[in-house]
Amino acid sequence: MRIRAAGAAAALTCALALTGCGGGDAGPTTGASAETPKGELLIWADDKRAAALQPFAEKFGAENGVTVKVQAISKDQQTTFVTASQQGSGPDVTVGAHDWIGNLVQNGAIDPVQLSADQAAGLNPNALKAVTFNGQTYGVPYAMENLALIRNTDLAPKAPATIEELVAEARKAKTPEKLCLQVGQKGDAYHLYPLYSSAGGYLFGTSADGGYDPKDLGVGKPESVKAFQKIATLGEKGEGALKRSITGENSIATFTSKKCAFLVSGPWAIADVKKAGIKYDISPVPGFQGGQPARPFLGVQTFYVATKGKNKALAQEFVTNYVTTPDLAVALYAAEPRPPALTAAFDQVKGKDADLEKFVTAGKDGLPLPAVPEMAAIWDPFGKAEAAVVGGADPTSTITAAGKAISAAIK
Amino acid sequence: MSIMLDGPATTQARPAPEDDRPGRTSGSLIKIVLLGLTVAIAVWAAFPLAENRAWTGLAVLTATTAGLLYLYLTPRHIPLKYLAPGTILLILFQVFPVLYTASTAFTNFGDGHRGSKDEAVVAIQAASVTQVPGSQQYALTVATTGDPATGPLVFLITDPATRQVSAGDADGLKAVPGGDVTVGSTGRVTSASGYTVLTAGQAGLRSAEITALAVPTPGGAIRSSGLSRAYEGRAGRTYDGGCDCIRDTTTGRTWTADESAGAFVDAGGERLAQGWKVTIGFGNFTRVLTDPAIAGPFLRTLVWNFGFAIASTGGTFVLGLLLAMALHSPRVQGRTAYRVLLVLPYAMPSFAMLLVWRDMFNTDFGLINNLFGSDVDWFGGSASARLAVILVQLWLGYPYMFLVATGALQAIPRELAEASRIDGASAWGGFRRITLPLLMVALTPLLISSFAFNFNNFNAIYLTTEGAPFPADNPANGATDLLITYTYRIAFGGGGAQYGYAAAISIFIFLIVAVVSAISFRRTRHLEEVHS
Numbered sequence: 001m002r003i004r005a006a007g008a009a010a011a012l013t014c015a016l017a018l019t020g021c022g023g024g025d026a027g028p029t030t031g032a033s034a035e036t037p038k039g040e041l042l043i044w045a046d047d048k049r050a051a052a053l054q055p056f057a058e059k060f061g062a063e064n065g066v067t068v069k070v071q072a073i074s075k076d077q078q079t080t081f082v083t084a085s086q087q088g089s090g091p092d093v094t095v096g097a098h099d100w101i102g103n104l105v106q107n108g109a110i111d112p113v114q115l116s117a118d119q120a121a122g123l124n125p126n127a128l129k130a131v132t133f134n135g136q137t138y139g140v141p142y143a144m145e146n147l148a149l150i151r152n153t154d155l156a157p158k159a160p161a162t163i164e165e166l167v168a169e170a171r172k173a174k175t176p177e178k179l180c181l182q183v184g185q186k187g188d189a190y191h192l193y194p195l196y197s198s199a200g201g202y203l204f205g206t207s208a209d210g211g212y213d214p215k216d217l218g219v220g221k222p223e224s225v226k227a228f229q230k231i232a233t234l235g236e237k238g239e240g241a242l243k244r245s246i247t248g249e250n251s252i253a254t255f256t257s258k259k260c261a262f263l264v265s266g267p268w269a270i271a272d273v274k275k276a277g278i279k280y281d282i283s284p285v286p287g288f289q290g291g292q293p294a295r296p297f298l299g300v301q302t303f304y305v306a307t308k309g310k311n312k313a314l315a316q317e318f319v320t321n322y323v324t325t326p327d328l329a330v331a332l333y334a335a336e337p338r339p340p341a342l343t344a345a346f347d348q349v350k351g352k353d354a355d356l357e358k359f360v361t362a363g364k365d366g367l368p369l370p371a372v373p374e375m376a377a378i379w380d381p382f383g384k385a386e387a388a389v390v391g392g393a394d395p396t397s398t399i400t401a402a403g404k405a406i407s408a409a410i411k
Numbered sequence: 412m413s414i415m416l417d418g419p420a421t422t423q424a425r426p427a428p429e430d431d432r433p434g435r436t437s438g439s440l441i442k443i444v445l446l447g448l449t450v451a452i453a454v455w456a457a458f459p460l461a462e463n464r465a466w467t468g469l470a471v472l473t474a475t476t477a478g479l480l481y482l483y484l485t486p487r488h489i490p491l492k493y494l495a496p497g498t499i500l501l502i503l504f505q506v507f508p509v510l511y512t513a514s515t516a517f518t519n520f521g522d523g524h525r526g527s528k529d530e531a532v533v534a535i536q537a538a539s540v541t542q543v544p545g546s547q548q549y550a551l552t553v554a555t556t557g558d559p560a561t562g563p564l565v566f567l568i569t570d571p572a573t574r575q576v577s578a579g580d581a582d583g584l585k586a587v588p589g590g591d592v593t594v595g596s597t598g599r600v601t602s603a604s605g606y607t608v609l610t611a612g613q614a615g616l617r618s619a620e621i622t623a624l625a626v627p628t629p630g631g632a633i634r635s636s637g638l639s640r641a642y643e644g645r646a647g648r649t650y651d652g653g654c655d656c657i658r659d660t661t662t663g664r665t666w667t668a669d670e671s672a673g674a675f676v677d678a679g680g681e682r683l684a685q686g687w688k689v690t691i692g693f694g695n696f697t698r699v700l701t702d703p704a705i706a707g708p709f710l711r712t713l714v715w716n717f718g719f720a721i722a723s724t725g726g727t728f729v730l731g732l733l734l735a736m737a738l739h740s741p742r743v744q745g746r747t748a749y750r751v752l753l754v755l756p757y758a759m760p761s762f763a764m765l766l767v768w769r770d771m772f773n774t775d776f777g778l779i780n781n782l783f784g785s786d787v788d789w790f791g792g793s794a795s796a797r798l799a800v801i802l803v804q805l806w807l808g809y810p811y812m813f814l815v816a817t818g819a820l821q822a823i824p825r826e827l828a829e830a831s832r833i834d835g836a837s838a839w840g841g842f843r844r845i846t847l848p849l850l851m852v853a854l855t856p857l858l859i860s861s862f863a864f865n866f867n868n869f870n871a872i873y874l875t876t877e878g879a880p881f882p883a884d885n886p887a888n889g890a891t892d893l894l895i896t897y898t899y900r901i902a903f904g905g906g907g908a909q910y911g912y913a914a915a916i917s918i919f920i921f922l923i924v925a926v927v928s929a930i931s932f933r934r935t936r937h938l939e940e941v942h943s
Contacts, residue, residue, distance in 0.1 A: 039616045065611055082525070086526060244774070245776060250776055311615055314615045314637075321637050321640065373684065376907050385883075391791055401883065402886055
């Protein structure tokens with residue numbers, strides 16, 4: 001019995017000791033440490049950017065006498081952020097793509113930012129437009145990306161002005177594949193969009209305030225049918241320029257192994273192309289002859305202020321007054337070479353990197369990727385319709401069915 | 412239950428005198444450490460619960476911990492001592508998730524409906540605050556008239572044009588005489604008599620108060636934008652408790668709260684994006700039953716789903732058993748080496764292998780077409796795509812069946828086979844009448860669990876064909892879609908994440924699998940009764 005009593009006493013001691021420690025962790029009120037309490041700022045970013053942000057976070061922390069922590073979230077950052085915010089364990093600042101905005105706003109996860117006129121003027125207008133949603137600015141953009149045509153200059157010396165020219169060039173180059181544009185079994189709306197828009201198709205109409213109007217769905221309309229009829233001529237039963245066997249996993253590798261002369265991809269592909277030692281040039285994605293200009297989607301990487309952050313004043317200070325300085329944008333460019341959205345930073349780096357200017361030129365006609373939540377309903381049906389049409393299905397019935405599926409999901 | 416508990420309790424007065432046996436002390440030591448750990452975990456869990464005022468959770472935690480301490484510190488209730496850990500784990504990891512899923516199925520929980528109504532109202536109002544047209548931004552310094560940690564907050568703002576400094580709090584703005592303040596080069600006040608300027612670190616600790624402080628002005632209110640700038644903003648939309656609606660301050664348009672949908676809806680039926688979570692009864696269940704996108708291809712998907720699960724389980728079983736029998740024969744040389752080689756696919760991570768197989772089936776670049784010189788569009792046709800996913804499952808799954816069949820075969824005495832041979836049975840007859848029935852007693856439960864696993868084998872489809880090929884006129888349902896991949900697409904594909912709907916669907920799938928498993932287990936029991 002004595003041992004039992006001792007056991008109970010030990011358990012109690014243990015519990016009391018832990019209570020003490022736990023109390024120390026739980027809040028600054030116990031004041032065990034001698035140093036003055038500090039505010040804390042928590043930033044979430046993906047792996048690459050987290051590493052690039054770290055030194056600047058520390059600098060910001062040192063300048064302002066606060067602790068700044070950068071956490072790398074490697075997967076499903078948007079979902080993780082929304083879920084964590086909801087239960088109060090999210091960050092103060094998160095870094096992500098601008099097309100998250102619609103979903104983040106409907107979940108009450110991010111706050112608008114108020115930029116001064118000078119700050120707004122220092123940003124690329126397209127980037128600023130991309131982060132504007134329902135008339136509010138929801139974050140500070142720092143980098144942009146869009147698709148371009150990357151070509152192997154040994155195989156195709158001349159940049160094609162139209163997609164027909166591209167097919168003719170590819171035939172001359174006698175490569176096994178004509179064009180490395182990822183399609184896959186499920187299609188890829190993002191990579192198809194330049195061709196779709198050139199052929200006259202659109203996803204959403206434009207509302208009065210210049211944003212996208214989800215009520216005007218372009219998929220399933222006669223324009224989209226015509227566009228897909230044109231795209232079908234490039235498909236497996238036509239020219240064979242678009243193929244389902246070219247997927248997101250193999251398109252860049254196929255290009256770097258010289259099996260095709262043309263690759264439609266973004267700044268992220270350049271590192272692999274350089275590593276393969278291929279002589280390349282970058283030009284805008286060509287459109288159909290006599291068609292409209294091919295408009296790639298613009299994606300904008302953005303800093304957001306979390307609504308449920310514990311330190312919103314500091315988060316606002318960091319995002320609106322610190323991210324808008326060129327140093328940080330240049331460092332993030334060095335971590336991953338995408339054109340900075342801050343004009344001053346872009347001017348600093350463009351001299352060193354000729355590709356940047358070419359990507360920006362390729363994105364001149366670009367459209368911001370729709371940030372409206374309804375966009376979530378587009379990707380899957382649109383992509384599958386693309387895959388079916390590329391595989392030889394009837395464009396009219398396919399795209400009409402896709403339009404029906406999308407409008408059913410939106411309502 | 413009570414009989415079980417009472418029974419041994421009466422016999423348990425005995426162990427007390429055994430205390431001085433060797434080994435007893437180390438036993439108590441382990442017990443003390445384990446109980447200490449339990450208490451530690453409970454204390455660690457108590458803080459967030461107390462912080463979030465989750466009193467019910469805290470009460471459950473306290474009661475459970477107290478109960479556990481009592482249980483293991485008293486000599487009585489021996490059976491319960493064995494049952495408790497398992498029961499607690501069962502409740503935590505089985506019962507609780509199932510109950511949570513079931514309760515979620517009755518709500519509209521999902522994107523746009525995650526929080527409470529109050530949170531939605533706050534979000535709507537915060538999202539509508541815009542800078543007053545024509546107003547300017549001010550340089551801001553956060554200060555206090557009292558202690559930096561607790562004193563009342565004051566915004567010291569500098570007009571960029573006139574350099575006039577004003578002090579603002581919840582009562583409004585008042586000018587500060589020029590002689591009392593020092594203004595830095597950026598326009599921010601660096602010191603002011605009568606005020607203590609907060610450092611960023613000090614201000615960071617009072618972040619919530621700073622964000623909440625709005626200094627009323629005739630046009631709206633001055634709010635902070637970070638710690639160094641302020642702007643004059645106005646909420647474009649406000650909540651009116653009287654009509655339980657959101658009103659647009661400029662246009663006068665109103666959105667009234669609809670408690671059944673968890674959203675603010677205007678007269679034309681248009682809703683605001685920010686909604687809240689409400690209970691919608693059987694709405695999700697009726698939607699599953701009436702949605703034409705589900706009801707239409709449901710039967711076809713179900714038949715293929717059964718086909719896939721049976722072919723995966725049956726195919727791997729037959730192949731694994733054949734190989735196990737071949738290697739069971741003592742005449743085979745180097746059996747261990749063969750066995751190791753055969754188990755290899757099982758040792759590789761199936762996630763990576765599924766992706767590798769997907770690429771091997773690529774029409775133009777895939778290993779399979781290159782090796783055979785064929786030009787099959789594997790994932791393009793229904794039949795070939797189905798064959799492909801079953802082949803992949805066969806490769807991934809047979810080593811498991813091989814392993815368990817090898818084990819079971821070794822457990823069957825060889826004398827039985829010899830006896831049957833002496834009695835004149837052929838090799839096939841002996842296998843069919845003696846070996847197989849004995850094997851099935853051991854393997855049937857495994858086959859049932861393998862069937863249930865394959866019935867919901869999300870990865871097998873999602874990482875290879877992703878449900879392709881899809882008929883041109885229906886992008887929602889592909890030829891290789893299982894119920895689980897199909898419903899995943901419906902619940903999380905189009906309208907963002909719809910957890911409530913997904914929970915309702917998973918309950919339906921659970922019912923199907925449960926019925927199949929129950930029938931199978933019943934049949935197994937017959938099998939055991941026959942042969943025991």
